[in-house]
Amino acid sequence: MSGLKSRNKGKQGEREAAELLRSMGINARRSQQFSGQGETADLITDLEGLHVEVKRYARIGATKYMHQAKEDAGNGLPIVIMREDRGEWLIMLEATKLTELARLVSEHLKT
Secondary structure, three states: OHHHHHHHHHHHHHHHHHHHHHHOOOOEEEOOOOOOOOOOOOEEEOOOOOOEOOOOOOOOOOHHHHHHHHHHHOOOOOOEEEOOOOOOOEEEOOHHHHHHHHHHHHHHHHO
């Protein structure tokens, strides 16, 4: 039964993530991929080339770093840049701040 519960939690997370993207003006929907099909994203969007995987867990260890960044940021935009040894650099930010980051980067590139 835990497999079914986990699968339902995953589907619910995908629906929530799609709604979040739609609230930011990005058309998104669940891909409803079938088990075993590789290269199928969890969400399909109207942003060509974007591959969206959705992960929803009871606790994600890296969120403690975001809590620290938020406490230290004051009025700034908190992001966390991290990597595992021999891994790729990753950037974490609150999803609702994505458009703010895009605006900051866009303004910087214009100058």
